[in-house]
Amino acid sequence: MNLEQFFADRLSSLREDGNYRVFADLERHAGEFPKATRYREDGSTQDVTVWCSNDYLGMGQNDKVVAAMHEAIDKCGTGAGGTRNISGTNHYHVKLERELADLHGKEAALIFTSGYVSNWAALGTLASKVPGMIVYSDALNHASMIEGIRHARCEKRIFRHNDWRDLDRLMAADDPAAPKLVAFESVYSMDGDIAPIAEICDVADKYNAMTYLDEVHAVGMYGPRGGGVAEREGLMDRLTVIEGTLGKAFGVMGGYITGTRNLIDFVRSFASGFIFTTALPPALAAGATASIRHLKQSAAERAAHQANVARVRAALDRQGIPHMPNPSHIVPVMVGDAKKCKWLSDILLDQYGIYVQPINYPTVPVKTERLRITPTPLHTEADIDHLASALSDLWSQCALARAVA
Secondary structure, three states, rough: OOOOHHHHHHHHHHHOOOOOOOOOEEOOOOOOOEEEEEEOOOOOHHHHHHOOOOOOOHHHHHHHHHHHHHHHHHHHHOOOOEEEEHOOHHHHHHHHHHHHHHHHOOOEEEEEHHHHHHHHHHHHHHHHOOOOOOOEEOOOOOOOHHHHHHHHHEEEEEOOOOOHHHHHHHHHHHOOOOOOOEEOEEEEOOOOOEEOOHHHHHHHHHHOOOOEEEEOOOOOOOOOOOOOOOHHHHHHHHOOOOEEEEEOOOOOEEEEEEEOOOOOOOOHHHHHHHOEEEEOOOHHHHHHHHHHHHHOOOOHHHHHHHHHHHHHHHHHHHHHOOOOOOOOOOOOOOOOOOHHHHHHHHHHHHHOOEEEEEEOOOOOOOOOEEEEOOOOOOOOEEEEEEEEHHHHHHHHHHOOOOOOO
């Protein structure tokens, strides 16, 4: 086999289908988020406004977060210097884990290098090390959860998305004595819908199952202290494990799990994805701690964010731009065609200075391609008007159907 030709052919197929991923070369402006400079391949630059960042609240630019990271670098230097087991546990890591445990009302927390790794390592460890474990996984769970469960090679069942009745049906058919774990998310990042957490917990309790909730798109965003949807709904105590990220609303980098002291120590002791990787740099831990502490005390960012989400939706409605209704902060503008979705994204960037990445297969099913817009509290009314006007122009050029008021 000519492997180079194989690689080239597969890449050509991605391009032909409109699914080839192009990374925008951006330089964020400290203190001016969501503004950035785009570097083109020809060496020229362009001022752009970012509309698809997961830095949902702009905390990556927050003065307290920046100052905390500078202070940590001045005190400790850059890298952690090793794995957590071999010289890499810095006091900033310990403080961050305490802060996270407090955020979710749990006994302990464990930080990882990313949210992907925290899901993969935690689920893979729990599901493989507990004898006879059966995992029940929502059909739309994130790839990191799917990989962790697959890695465990345990018995698994897939229940229909957000369908607690289907979960009940599946659990009723299994051995009552078998250990069970239900894995699901609070906010699903592509459609922006929210899980019926209470109902899923009811089913899990009925069959004496553990619950594992991924709150990566909700921590910092919901609840009186930013503890996520489970905090907002008063359900944190009903969840065995709450997993989250430090790289979205908290504006830094890393992932984590929270739970009982024994469960966290179990994952710490057996998860290869934790044991054999270099620890987060202390500055990242310091920045995340500052961000969490700030958002525990301040609801201003969440309130301003929710107001801007409503403004974006209203502006799109005025222009007849179809967007998926949901109760969260994610605004999926539905295109339904991979090539048109890529074309819209390219023209928005090149001609309007608006950066929003196309979301195509396999991230979403074919014919549900979309532009995933994530407003922030720092987008201005002028930014919102410019976005809606640009989309309206291109909707006409692309002969796409408009929403009916």
